[in-house]
Amino acid sequence: MKPGIPLVALVLVTLIASCAYLLMYSSLSFLARSLALAGTTVLSLAIGLLSICQCHGLFLALEFRPAASSAKFFLFKVVRGDYKDLDREFEQVESSVKDHQGFKKLFSDGKAGFLGIYFDNPRLAGDKSKCRCCIGAFFDDKFMVTTELSTLLASKAGCGEKLQLPAVKALVARFPFRSKLSYLVAVFKVLPALERTLQAGSAYSAVYSEGKLLSPICEFYGKSEIVYALPVGDERAAYADLAPFMPVEERT
Numbered sequence: 001m002k003p004g005i006p007l008v009a010l011v012l013v014t015l016i017a018s019c020a021y022l023l024m025y026s027s028l029s030f031l032a033r034s035l036a037l038a039g040t041t042v043l044s045l046a047i048g049l050l051s052i053c054q055c056h057g058l059f060l061a062l063e064f065r066p067a068a069s070s071a072k073f074f075l076f077k078v079v080r081g082d083y084k085d086l087d088r089e090f091e092q093v094e095s096s097v098k099d100h101q102g103f104k105k106l107f108s109d110g111k112a113g114f115l116g117i118y119f120d121n122p123r124l125a126g127d128k129s130k131c132r133c134c135i136g137a138f139f140d141d142k143f144m145v146t147t148e149l150s151t152l153l154a155s156k157a158g159c160g161e162k163l164q165l166p167a168v169k170a171l172v173a174r175f176p177f178r179s180k181l182s183y184l185v186a187v188f189k190v191l192p193a194l195e196r197t198l199q200a201g202s203a204y205s206a207v208y209s210e211g212k213l214l215s216p217i218c219e220f221y222g223k224s225e226i227v228y229a230l231p232v233g234d235e236r237a238a239y240a241d242l243a244p245f246m247p248v249e250e251r252t
Contacts, residue, residue: 062189064194064197065172067229068169068170069169069231072140073145075139075160075162076134076163078133078134079134080132081128092157092158093114096152096156100148100149102146106139106144112140114135114220115137115138116134116221117218118132119131119132119133124211164238168233169231170218171230173228175190175225175228176225177225213230
């Protein structure tokens with residue numbers, strides 16, 4: 001059961017029990033009891049809905065703060081397409097390792113997860129079908145990746161490319177990850193929050209100019225949270241260059 005859901009269940013059970021008591025023992029008229037039941041039902045549903053929205057981050061103020069993004073070993077594939085259609089690509093990566101006990105242990109311990117690196121702003125892209133990204137699985141250390149695990153990611157998900165991502169200074173924001181609803185909520189919050197931070201001063205002119213990001217956005221999926229990171233340190237070049245991994249005819 002996802003975090004936050006027990007609270008919803010408790011609220012609903014309590015209110016429903018109150019309704020039952022009201023109906024059985026109240027001296028109110030039938031009409032009054034019916035209206036009370038309807039009102040309590042609506043209230044319980046509203047509280048339940050608000051609780052679900054809260055645990056999925058709907059009311060969370062997303063903030064980017066300077067922090068260090070640790071080094072990661074990345075197994076990935078290069079994808080071109082509209083970012084809103086990437087669900088299937090991520091699901092393919094996840095399903096390729098979902099039954100692998102070694103990966104499940106690393107994921108549970110927070111030492112591995114899934115990563116998307118996005119190179120284009122879809123709001124500024126003329127043709128969203130040409131937006132570029134890398135999608136795959138990350139590990140805290142390359143020695144965690146067994147031959148079996150590497151083969152699974154390559155054969156079942158197409159993640160045959162490998163890259164050591166260095167530690168880098170970054171602007172980082174964290175968002176609770178409960179289900180796909182969390183991702184949908186975060187999508188509408190992340191770019192506006194990032195732009196507010198970048199527009200607040202000139203400290204990040206190397207990665208933000210005239211409304212355009214000059215560094216890719218990294219999206220790390222862990223067991224219970226999504227971590228967004230915009231590399232701003234000198235090492236960000238390792239995150240920014242896709243050319244070696246793209247077909248010659250697509251290099252720009």
